[in-house]
Amino acid sequence: MKRIQTEILVIGGGATGTGVAWDAALRGFQTVLVEKRDLTHGTTGRYHGLLHSGARYVLKDADSAVECIRENRILRRTHAHCIEDTGGFFIVTPEDEDDYPDRFAAACRRLDIPCDEIPASTALRREPLLNPGVSRVFELPDAAADSFLAAHATAQAARQAGALLLPYHELTGLHLSGGDGNRAVSAAAVLDTVTGEELRIDADLVINAAGAWCGQVAALAGVEVNMILGKGVMLATNARLTNTVINRCKMPGDGDILVPIHTVSVIGTTDQQVSDPENLSIEQWEIDLMLTEGDKLVPGLSRSRILRAWAGVRPLYHEPPSSHESIHRPAPHPDRRASRLEAKPASPASRDATRALALLDHRQRDGLSGFITITGGKWTTFRLMAESAVDAACAQLGVSRPCHTAETPVPGVEQGHYWLGHRLDEVESENRQSELICECELVTRSMLEGAAQRNPTVTLDDLRRDVRLGMGPCQGGFCTYRAVGVLHQLRSDETATDAADWKVAHMQSPAHHHRDGGPPADGGPAEPAPAAQPEPRRPSPAIDPAAAVSQPNLLLRDFLQERWKGVVPILWGDQLRQERLDELIYLSILNADHLPADERQSPLSEFYRSGFSYPGSRLT
Amino acid sequence: MSQDSPPVAVMQSVPPNSVGISLNACIKCNICVSYCPVSEVTDSFPGPKYAAPQSERFREFGYPYFQDAAGSNPPAPGRGRVPDASVDYCSGCRVCNEVCPTGVRIAEINARARARIVAAEGLSLRNRLLGRSDLLGRVGSVAPALANALLHHPLSRRLAAVLFGVAEKAPLPRWHNETFSRWLKRTRSRRLRSERKVVYFHGCATQHYEPFVGMAAVLVLEHLGYEVVVPPQSCCGLPLLSNGEFSAAETYHRRNVAQFADYVQAGYPILGASTSCTLTLKEEAPELLDLEGDEGTQALKRNTWDIFEWLRERENQGQLPADLGSLNNGQEPFILPYHAPCQLRAHRIGKPALDLLALIPGIDLRESHARCCGIAGTYGLKSEKYQIAMDVGAELFDFAAAQADTSDPAVQGAVSFTACDSETCRWQLEHGAGLPSRHPIELLAASYGLYDLQARQPLNEN
Structure with a gap:
């Protein structure tokens, strides 16, 4: 041993x-x-992406509020590029009218959390989809964070x-x-x-x-x-509904946070005590509750396209x-x-x-x-x-x-806060449109290859977390087979470099990433190599011909199952139509459920198949 | 003409209309990409799916239209930046809308994105001028001969190309020596008075460059027994919309709504021979400018017809006079290549001109299945887009040329004209195929014996 x-x-x-x-x-x-x-x-990897100002907890959990605002200020410096400076609104909807807002504002002042009340009309002009019935709006330094x-x-x-x-x-x-x-x-x-x-x-x-x-x-x-263990269910919308984090100005409850994170808005959350952190089922009532409460923040949210549902579990x-x-x-x-x-x-x-x-x-x-x-x-x-x-x-x-x-800033802070359009801007300015593997989230081939080679990738879901592969409207419909093909090529390509000069900090950046792959350029000082490299790095399992998990069929099945898991609970309307097309692609054209018999499993295969509260909803 | 007030929060002051919401319907199927005539010929435009529903998710809703009046609310770093340049290469032909199986308003999303770029970065003088077809028309109509000599002189075209980026070879129209309204005024005594009335929307091209199209329309409508009312009117605003000047377009549109309000209320149909103008009144302005909830806009929309759409209704009611005659004395089949312009297809009314032209004795209609002529209003006039437009149109030019190829025994005769409902498409078609082109209403008027197809003027009038 x-x-x-x-x-x-x-x-x-x-x-x-x-x-x-x-x-x-x-x-x-x-x-x-x-x-x-x-x-x-x-x-x-399963949270809504809110960098708290602490205001949410000022009246309920002052310790946490103080911790949040202090860390909020620090992370904006040390992890600047992982944060989008959206700002946050705490809104008083017609259902919230009591003395909470005044006590809230006073508590923010007491705990040194910057809190400005702005006219509701100003807030509505900035966020036109917001509930037009809001009576008061407070602006706070909440933000979105890419965890x-x-x-x-x-x-x-x-x-x-x-x-x-x-x-x-x-x-x-x-x-x-x-x-x-x-x-x-x-x-x-x-x-x-x-x-x-x-x-x-x-x-x-x-x-x-x-x-x-x-x-x-x-x-x-x-x-x-x-x-x-507090299970929280969240839903992502197809596109952003607001560009500001929205909180209800009331005692924290279910479904009262809406976070714009990258291309989507996330509504959350429920809070159900569970005993097992692994197998989290998503119940219909939880979805309904998120939609009902979401409508109070942005009327019409429940009729908007919902991409996906997932659950995370709070370690309280x-x-x-x-x-x-x-x-x-x-x-x-x-x-x-x-x-x-x-x-x-x-x-x-x-x-x-x-x-x-x-x-x-x-x-x-x-x-x-x-x-x-x-x-x-x-x-x-x-x-x-x-x-x-x-x-x-x-x-x-x-x-x-x-x-x-x-x-101590982490690598990449020099990029400054990220903003919604940064990937589009970079793809456009470098004309990388034809290199897109995941079109929904603008993932280029070189981003995918870099992440697959540099991070220890076992499943395509790992690459999803690295570069947002398959996180958009088609939920893997068009990128899964492309990504599997790319990995398969890397696997069989003896001459593939291991992208040694690739920077983790640029993982999500189409333009930076591409430059990293080429000859030394203006991309700033090179990242120092890790000090401790105990042995020569093995190839990433997903592209290592010797590893069982690099089987293309396994990679494909795993990712389809993983994506399917989050779509099943919200399968109606536009997303149902999308899944029908995805089904035609994978089951009718590629015959993915009758791939050559192979009992190989990745360490995650069973996990992707677990947690369904709907019978018969396993893809493979 | 001074620039209208800077673009303000007009669009974003209301919840997203059908255009914005429609991006949610995209299932990424790529059908639009495989039909897009522009992305097929150039790498500058990555395709409808990429530019519209895909990129729209990376554009911040509400920015940069929103800016505090006092400028006291500067956007946070990165916010309000316009990330995409390639959307400007969408020609707006709407082929994507037509083929989209889920109803994404792709071309409209692109038009809005372009407006966002204009709002953030301003507009070139060229695009500002090209957007104001009525202004150009009025200026030239003061002294048409002089204007034509100046504009069409090779040296001026060279200069315009260098200074403004208007393609040297692009098909620009010539001012007519008499505007359509002046012709109406001059022939007032001869115009039919009747209890049955229709209102005619002539558009800028008929007013200044091709008054004979309006004359043909008036003659046909009078032949049906209708009095043609032509109230004062403004440009429909489409050139402004396509060039991203939404607030100026809204001014024009609201003026039209007011000018036609009484006629709309009286129940008169508003007919237009320019398919792009009528499409703008019916759909483009209401959708792009978020005026779908505006009552006047809705009323005007409901009463607006493409002239052939309306004539086909008369034909269905048995009200179309049957005295249609052959267009070449019955000598041999009159071969007519016909192209239904993109804007007509966007009406979703079939091809009414084709239906009625088919009634002309001895006509041999050859329908083009080309996707687009390429010009797309003012798109193909721009230096950087001229070649793209010509490449897009090649499909149509080749079709027209094949019909006129007398060396091919299958062709069966000479071709004198092509036909197309939209003016800029006709100019492009003439430019690309080298054959004179006519509006179908001119052919119908000629078939009724009211109009000289060659000389483009009414018979027995003047």
């Missing part, structure tokens, strides 16, 4: 995990991260600082050492889910950043962490009162928190659970050293969560090293 020795092992490759790896590596720790699937495959790009940028920053990131490496066990009184986590057993190889990682300290899976990871160490944490004193609170609002805990001693419903981060130092909490859990929080506060976790790690390891992430 292969063994790796490291100082800090991070479990989980979402926003928090990559953030922890980045922070720890910057502080000079030898760092390894394992993620059982692709980076951002969990909650990070895929941000995690990749953070991961790249971590690599440059020396961290080793291992996606598709699943934690199967934690080794404990010592006896009563000095028990400690000393190593982890990890399974490479692509090759089936086992790996042992010896670590001085393990940071559990597995999000909704934190409870399961903690259980491997024999520690009980009771997560409150609520410490039982008996041990809550061991929770580390970086943003001190002890009065509020204590009183709320007293009022609700039992585990609260997920909508009521705090969104503030929770740091569990298991040495203090459970007498188990070498193990820290960081959970709760928001995408917006991932950097702060990482900082808290690594602070605690320093304390356990008995060293004092300051955090640098708040003032």
Whole structure:
């Protein structure tokens, strides 16, 4: 069995995990991260994309509000290119008229969250589709965030600082050492889910950043962490309905956020407590609720074309009162928190659970050293969560090293905030129209090839997260077979370069990306190569002829099934017509459900087939 | 003429109309791409699907039309930037709309995108002039002979090409020595008075360049027993719409709505021989300018007819006089290649001119199935687009030439004319195929013995 020795092992490759790896590596720790699937495959890749100003929580969860506005300001600097500066409106609709707006504005002032009331007429001119019945509108520094790009940028920053990131490496066990009184986590057993190889990682300290899976990871160490898993269902519209983030100005509830993220608007969310973070079904009533509530923000939303539905699961944490004193609170609002805990001693419903981060130092909490859990929080506060976790790690390891992430930009910030038209602008200015593989989201062939070669790609869904492949109206109808063809060519092309000078920061940029592939140009200073490259990089599994997952038929079937999963719950109107065409292409022309019998599965095949609440809705 | 007030938030002040919403209907099927005559001949235009429903998702709704009056609300970085230049290469022929199986208003989405570019980046003097066909017409009509000499002198054409980018060889019309309204005024005493009235919308081309098309229309309508009322009227606004000047087009359109209001209320049909003008009144202006909810616009739209669409109704009612005569004394079949212009097809009324021309004794109609002549209003006049327009039109020119090829035994005789309902298409067709072209109403008038097809003037009048 292969063994790796490291100082800090991070479990989980979402926003928090990559953030922890980045922070720890910057502080000079030898760092390894394992993620059982692709980076951002969990909650990070399934959220609505809102960079909170904190205003949503000012009256309900002041701790979280303060964390949000602080991190909002920091991320705009460190992750500028992952953010679209849309601004946010908090609108008072005819249903919301009570004293909430005044208390809201006062609380924003108190917590130093910039909040300007603007005339409703001005708001309606800026966002013509907004509910014309709005009586008051507040403008706040909410924004849209690309959580895929941000995690990749953070991961790249971590690599440059020396961290080793291992996606598709699943934690199967934690080794404990010592006896009563000095028990400690000393190593982890990890399974490479692509090759089936086992790996042992010896670590001085393990940071559990597995999000909704934190409870399961903690259980491997024999520690009980009771997560409150709040499933949220979201819908994406075919095109943007607004260019500003819209929130209802009321106590946070279901379906009261509309986020313009890239080419779509996302309406969200529900909040249903679930027990399993894996198999999330989407119920009809949840779809109906989103549409009904969406109409209150933008009348007619329910009749607009809906592209897709999906569910993510919030990793909320609520410490039982008996041990809550061991929770580390970086943003001190002890009065509020204590009183709320007293009022609700039992585990609260997920909508009521705090969104503030929770740091569990298991040495203090459970007498188990070498193990820290960081959970709760928001995408917006991932950097702060990482900082808290690594602070605690320093304390356990008995060293004092300051955090640098708040003032360290990740690769790509020089591009500035992204804007909706940037891909069209770049495709146009470079005349790359004929190179489009995914026409809906303007993904060029070189973007796809770069991502496939540079990121450890196992399925086309991984490429979707990298470059937005298949995320547009046709939901993979026209790009799936093209992308499979491109990968197949890379797989059989011995002379293919591995795009060594390709920049992760330019992953989503048609023009930059293309320039990176050519001779050295004006694209800014070259990214330094990752400091730690323990062995020659293997080809990406999806284009490695030796890997079972590079089977074109498997790639095709997996992606069709994955796309289908999100379309089934909203199968009516225009999208139904689209799926009928897609069905004709894949089932009638390409006969995709009768491809040569092949039992090969990717690590995700079963996942793509799970979670259907509709019988008989499996494609293959 | 001074520029109208800068483009303002006219379009975006109301929820998206059928044009905006229609992008949701696109299922990416590529049928529009395979039919687009422009993207087939040039790489400058990536195709209807790319330019309209696809790119529209990357354009910020509400920008850049919106700007605070005081400029106190500057867009955030990146916002309001116009990301796409290639949309300007859409000719607006609407073939895509015609073939789209799901009803995406592709050409209209492109027209709006172009308006957005104009609003953000301004407009060249050339496009501003080309958009104002009525102004050009009126200026030239002051002294038509002088204007023609000046405009059509090879040296001026060279100069216009260099200075303004108007293609040197592009087919520009000649001013007529008498405008259509002056002819009406001069022949007032001879015009038919009747209880049965129709209103005639002549458009800029008939007014200034081809008054004889209007004369033929008046003669035919009078032959049916209708009095033809021609109220003062403005340009329909289409050239402005195609060049992205939406606010100026709205001014024209609203003026027309007011000028025709009384006649519309009285229930008179508004007839036009220019298929593009009538299409604008029926559809383009209401949709592009977000005036679908405007009552006057709707009333005018409901009462507007293509002249042959209306004549075909009369024929269906048995009201069309049967005294149609042969166009060449019955010597041999009168071979007539006919091209239905894109704008006529956009009316979705079939090919009424073809239906009626078929009634002419001894006529041998040869229908073109070419997608487009290429000119698309003012598109083919522009230097950078002239060759594209000619390449698009090649399909039609070849068709016309084949009909006229006397060396081919299947052709069976000489071809004197081609026919087409739209003026700019006729000019392009003459330019590309080298054959004189006529409006079908001229042929109908000639068949009734009212009009000299060769000299393009009424018989027994003047």
